[in-house]
Amino acid sequence: MTNDLAIFLRKAVTGRFGRIGLALVAGIAAALAHPPFGVLPGLLAYPLLMILAERSGSVRGALWMGWLAGFGYFGVGCWWVAEAFLVNPAQAWMAPFAASLLPAGIGLFWGLATALYRRAAPMGPGRVIVFGALFALAEWLRGHVLTGFPWNPAGASWSAGSAGSQFAAVGGVYGLGFVTVTAVSALGALAMAGPRKARAGIAIAGVTALAALVIGGGLRLAGAEVRPTGTLVRIVQADVQQESKWTPEAYRSIVDRYVNLTGRQGAALPDVVVWPEGALPASFNDVFAPGAPDGEAIARAVRPGQTLLAGFARAAPREEGGSLYYNSLVALTDEGASGLRVVAVYDKHRLVPFGEYLPLGRLMGALGVRSLVHMPADFSPGPRPAPISPPGVPSVQPLICYESLYPGFTPGSTGRPDWIVNISNDAWFGATSGPLQHLNLASYRAIETGLPVVRATPTGVSAMIDPWGRVVRDQRLDAGESGVIDAYLPQPVGITPYGRFGDLLFWLMVLVGLLPSLPALWHRFQGRT
Structure with a gap:
């Protein structure tokens, strides 16, 4: 069965159109893991994306695979933005552009992750944790660059309040995303080359991590009593x-x-x-x-x-x-x-581009986008959030x-x-x-x-x-x-580890996850010198 899977994937990823189709399928499947769909087997898209990046003939090809997957993911996850442009019939012409340009733009973060992985991934088991670390880093950047757009990070694939979601109290949603993507991507080892026992061991480690995530969350919820x-x-x-x-x-x-x-x-x-x-x-x-x-x-x-x-x-x-x-x-x-x-x-404090302020305001005003804001001028941002x-x-x-x-x-x-x-x-x-x-x-x-x-x-x-x-x-x-x-x-409830330390654990996990890539990068550097 394992050999049949490996043969199928090898054939699929060697053809150009096969790779394009698989990348789009991976992105769509990953999006369907999120609520309201809740198709958790869609998480298997991440090992598929890892394999597509590995089998790409170049870094540029890996970037292309990641971008296609990201386009599919955000196309399914963010199509609803077009609805805002349908409220006013005069603006309906902008709906297709919103529904396509947004996924095309933020899909670049997935392309960045797969391109870096293709460049830095080591041989052997360490590649799985490197993939998880680079993907988690790209997700964090997506939530912060140019004010960020952290819609549907990978960690939020688990329905909030479920056992799988509770690790966010420790590592935040980005730390949960690192653990989830790394653990499920370990199943991709079954389609890798190398000794069967080693590949099976990596996959078993991934399944064990997922089980620990769910069991640990279940134990946390077992003692969760709402006190008014x-x-x-x-x-x-x-x-x-x-x-x-x-x-x-x-x-x-x-x-x-x-x-x-x-x-x-x-x-x-x-x-x-x-x-x-x-x-x-x-x-x-x-x-x-x-x-x-x-x-x-x-x-x-x-x-x-x-x-x-x-x-x-x-x-x-x-x-x-x-x-x-x-x-x-x-x-x-x-x-x-x-x-x-x-x-x-x-x-x-954090305003929505095109909803509360207009980047390139004069140009966008001339195109009629100002009416989306329903104010005579842009909103101004308040100070950084603080309790009242x-x-x-x-x-x-x-x-x-x-x-x-x-x-x-x-x-x-x-x-x-x-x-x-x-x-x-x-x-x-x-x-x-x-x-x-x-x-x-x-x-x-x-x-x-x-x-x-x-x-x-x-x-x-x-x-x-x-x-x-x-x-x-x-x-x-x-x-x-x-x-x-x-x-x-x-x-x-009491102060959570994430509440106390913020993203510190996330950054520690990412740094540890990148360590296996250092020998390969050093080897490439020496080869150039």
Whole structure:
């Protein structure tokens, strides 16, 4: 059986079109391992990609294999970005370009990994860990270069809250990706040349590592008991579709929905009410201008002693004149007769290119892309994320939309908050796989930090997430649902290793993983001199 597999792969990778087809299949299969698909056998794409890189005739050929696989992976994983351009029919022509250019661009990181592997890989068993290290390094770079786009890193193939995901509490999602890719790539040894026993030993080591990952995570979850705090949180999801926001009639209806859901009677009075990003299609300045009826209606819905956390665009005066615009989370407290008072503001730090600011702004404005931002100018970035402490509310780290993709934005030890609130406007992406994957990625921030995550979106998926990355007892509103979630905030767990040390373990693993490549690189260097 092993010989048949090796013969098949040799034939497939020697033909040009066979290699192209296998590379694309590898990328698509790896993407299908992610939620909402959950086809974990798709992880076998990584050993296939390793073999394709090895059998390439040159470094350039290996780069081509990696790029093709990356294009397939991000094509499946990120096709939903086209949905944002379909909200406005006048912009629909840009949808195919968005759905193809994004995978083409970020697929280069996979090409970088396979090209470096083809250049540096040693002979023998060490090549597997070198492949895992270089791939993990490329994933880390993808999440950081030019502000990064860390959508669906390999580690997030495990559904958040599952046994396989729990290693993120130790090594973060990038460390989990290193372990996952290296372990599953060890199965590629069965198709390598060399003694059968040695190849089988490498494959067995990989299976053992995967088993340890799952068993260790299962043991962690076995002792995971959700303990509620005394803070009752109401998450509001009004199910307002993005394309139906921009008329005066729609605006009136949207305000009424949020006001009615906020004031809905429940078994107990919530301490905190959370609205999503961009809940109302109006700026904070307009809604809460003196005497504005909408602000007064919101103030009547928020009860004395309650705190409202809501996402708004807001304008702030610029010293030299004009205004700066921010995408903000505003904390407002009802103080009775004096009405609502702003007690804390968090301004989004990591902005979305083409959604909140326009690279090459004048050119893009001339092409009509400015209307995607729905502001007269680009948003300005806020300071680096830091927790806020509204009166009477446990310290909280806001993460607005895209920011929940980034590990390390929440203090994990010194200055650690009690919870994370993630507000997002996933209405831009409709009933696609995007919001479901965003939920999965945001849930990894809970595992890494040991903190509960409250997630609010206009159209789904809104949820209460426990410190192990699991949705609490079906406290979830999916796409197309309107309502509220009233749930007590779970207690955080103890400081996690990742919270204390960050990516230190990841970098140690990558450095150790690259050690087997040093003799081969030294040999090539000596050959040139």
